[in-house]
Every structure is written in C-alpha cells, then in structure tokens.
Amino acid sequence: MKSFRKELWFLIPARRGYVNITDQVDACVRESGIREGLVLVNAMHITASVFINDDEGGLHHDYEEWLEKLAPHDPVSGYWHNRTGEDNADAHMKRQVMGREVVVAITNGRLDFGPWEQIFYGEFDGGRKKRVLVKVIGE
Numbered sequence: 070m071k072s073f074r075k076e077l078w079f080l081i082p083a084r085r086g087y088v089n090i091t092d093q094v095d096a097c098v099r100e101s102g103i104r105e106g107l108v109l110v111n112a113m114h115i116t117a118s119v120f121i122n123d124d125e126g127g128l129h130h131d132y133e134e135w136l137e138k139l140a141p142h143d144p145v146s147g148y149w150h151n152r153t154g155e156d157n158a159d160a161h162m163k164r165q166v167m168g169r170e171v172v173v174a175i176t177n178g179r180l181d182f183g184p185w186e187q188i189f190y191g192e193f194d195g196g197r198k199k200r201v202l203v204k205v206i207g208e
Contacts, residue, residue: 073101073205076113081195084142085163087129088190090119090201094173095180097203104178106207111170113202116160116194118167124187136163136193160194167191175207 075097079088094110112119122128140162145151148158171188174181180188190201 070106070206070208071101071103073097073103073203075100075203077190077201077203078198079117079190079192079201080198081192083195084193085133086192086195087132088192089124089187090190091124091180091187094188094203098175098178098180098205101205103175103205103207106175106205108173108175108180109170109202109204109206110173110188111202111204112164112190112199114199116157116164116192117199117201118164118189118191118193119170119201120168120189120191121171121173121182121186122189123185124189132167132191136166139163139166157194163193164191167193175205 077090077093094108098108110119140159142159145156150158150161
C-alpha cells in the first residue's frame, strides 16, 4: 500500500468562514498517484473543522445562524474556558458539532462523491494560519 501526505494552510481573516477545498484535495489525490483507496482530510486545529456538504450560499448562511444559536460567541464571560484569557470557547463547540475530519473513497483516481458533495474547511476562530492534513492511502 502507498501513502501520501500533504498539508494545506489557511488564513481566514474573519472570525468565521467556509472554504471549498474540494479542488485542493482532488489535486492531492492526483499528485499521490493512488487510483484506489481513501483520503483523510483532517483539520489540525481545535477551532477549525472539515466537513462535507453542498456548496450553496444559503446553506452556509444557515450554518452561521444555527451554530451561533447553539454556541453563541457572546457573552464571552458565559464560558468557563474563556476564564483562561481566551475568547474562543464557542469556536471549540462549533468545531465539535461540525466535525474534525472526513474520509472519502478514491475510485479510478477520483474522489468518489455522491451528488452535490463537496469538502469544506470551516473556520470558527480566524485571524491566524491553520493547517489541514490530507493523507491518501491505497494503490
């Protein structure tokens, strides 16, 4: 079995944002030369996420509103974690809901998706560089 590893780096200037990274992951799969296998795409930071869903602006807006209802940023003083001097407890919780990683099958050298599926990087505490691990394994 072969394996391939690459890091993607993101700097989202806003506190929150979503980036479609499907093309970047697909490029990693092609670069790996692996035709049959799996790709793991993993947010390597505890306030960021990788998830699969539709690339539709209304849905992304709905995520914003839904996540803010589940784990509102304000009041910052409402979270014990923020008593350490941080202000990002909500970002940790949003990441927990949206997920850490995805695994996608590779068939004939291509990402094997269902209809409308795309891979996204979700940022919940932006303003600094963060990385995403892409690990491809197979033959």
